[in-house]
Amino acid sequence: MNKFIKQVINFLLILVIYCTFTGGFNYYHAFIKQLKFEQTNILIAGDSHTQKALNPSLFKSARNVSQPAEPYVITYWKLNRIFKSNIPDTLILAFTHHSISGFNDIKFSTNKWAAKEMFNRSYSIERFAEIQNDVKIDWHLKNIIKLKNILLFPKTNHHSNFIGKGYNNFSKSDINDFKTAIKRHFYNNDSIYSFSKTSIEYLNKIIHLCNEKNVKIILVSPPVHEKYFNLIPDIYLKKFDSLKTSFKNQQISVFDQSDISLPESMYLNSDHLNSEGAVFFTSKVKDYIQD
Secondary structure: OHHHHHHHHHHHHHHHHHHHHHHHHHHHHHHHOOOOOOOOOEEEEOOHHHHHHOOHHHOOOEEEOOOOOOOHHHHHHHHHHHOOOOOOOEEEEEOOOHHHEHHHHHHHOOOHHHHHHHHHHHOOOOOHHHOOOOOOOOHHHHHHHHHHHHHHOOOOOOOHHHHOOOOOOOOOOOOOOHHHHHHHHHEEOOEEOOEOHHHHHHHHHHHHHHHHHOOEEEEEEOOOOHHHHOOOOHHHHHHHHHHHHHHHHOOOEEEEOOOOOOOHHHEEEOOEEOHHHHHHHHHHHHHHHOO
């Protein structure tokens, strides 16, 4: 019995030493170490719509840090970290009808796949306490993921989780998902999602951050297929136009191409451009910003 107790104590002691070392190592690399981020003139941020639509290799100096399904709150935390080490001349930010939808708010709780993904990306930059009064947070899952990333194995690439892999795209085209995409973006069962107060607030915080850092911000709305666009709820069309007008009145550049008509061959699916579409749209954005 005494031998068993000693073995348990020894095991626990080794575990404590391991977790202390691993935790300290990872804490430094995740939260203290300066982000290594190559200087670039143009930074592209947002969700999969800018990730697919803007090819950074076609600009003179650009980097795309957009990630699929990324809400503005995570984009804000990400930019806050990036701007501490590198400040670009220009930020190109995704601005779409669905980016202000309440479906963004369930990405931290109700939608378990999204919650796991968002917590894995943001554990080293998150400030969930700041939004907990407006957005439901699965604290149990968040804390498990954070502890797993900090205590399980020593690693140095924590920042890559929120930076992402950048632009990637394909040449295929299939726009038959337009009903599914609309339902996912705007409908909670049969009811239309309310606007996301948090998303709109953090979009404004991103704008304020850029003004504070003297970064020119350009809001871009990549083209979506007309079958998708025509099903966007009217209240979202009006809210989007209202925000667009407000931003323009604040001298903020808005390049809205969401409703332009393109050949079907340029769409990856109903609401994303493929690689051919990205060449076209990147060229239009370059002309717009005179890059």
